[in-house]
Amino acid sequence: MNVQIILAGIGGQGILFSSKVFSELGLKMGLDVMGSETHGMSQRGGSVIAHLKLGKFQSPLIRKGAADILYSFEENETYRTLHFLKSGGICFVNLESADQFNKSIMKFLKEKEITFRAYDATGAASKIGSIRSANIALIGYSAGTGLVPFKYEDLRSVLELVSRKKNLKINLKVLNAGFQEGKLLKT
Template identity: 45%
Template sequence: MNTQILLCGVGGQGILFATRILSEAAVRLGHRVIGSETHGMSQRGGSVTSHMKVGDYHGPLIRRGDADLLFCFEKNEIFANLTFLKSGGIGYVDAPNLDFIPDNIRALLDARQIELRCMDASSLALKLNAPLVLNLILIGFASNHEDFPLKRDLLQDVITDISPQRFRDLNLKGFEVGLEYKVDVEI
């Protein structure tokens, strides 16, 4: 598997933990994983990105137009990071719908055959009284798609193994909420 995944959002959304989950799952499948993170003013809600490459890659940074997958844990970060997706790439976005995407961006997405899949992970996390599990909800949502390269059983095992004991049940619940999400808004 040669897959490049970019995760983006703001500080405090668990982007680095999400990267760790996806990386560990790929390693358990026998793949090489390299990556890099940028933190901006992450402690104050600033932009955070994590580059993750699975397979035969040498440099850790994803070039614009090369990412297979994009996880966007804060919907407005899509505008700064959308250009990383390659033609035919897929983005998973924490948003109730994609109405916030302007028509000119939609035209670009169509021209490059980029698919965005959204779900309101942050609202679901708030219903659990656990806003920090939105990352796990979005990963669960992604793993429910047949074309996602890491399968849900493997991800569930990784979450069980690497979650701190005091958060394990809550993290697994967040992942399950994402798995159960049925409405799939795409453009």
């Protein structure tokens, strides 16, 4: 299996942590991992993006129109990174409702047969008590929808491996909350 994932957002939204989650997940799934991250000055409140390629790849960067999945933790960063998605790709956006999304771009996504899912990950994470875990809520949600090849149990054990001790409990709770909501949508 080859999967190319783009993680997009702004500094402080846990992009690098999410990248760690998918890296370890890749290893767990028996896949090779390759990717690229933003560090340094661009992290000071700027756009942050991580490329992650699971499977047989040589280069760390994902090309325009090649990504299978885009996780975007902020609306505007979605517009900026949509070009990475291939036709037929999937896009998960941290957004209260899909109605908020730009109409003409939504139309374009339909033409390209890109699946679009908006989920209020920030809301879900805040409810459980940690706005900073919104990234995990969105990942959990994606697994719930069944649209991505990631198993809930695998994500759970990866979180156990990479979370800081004091965050683990909340992270697992948030993951589960996202997952359940995603599942609702599936049925």
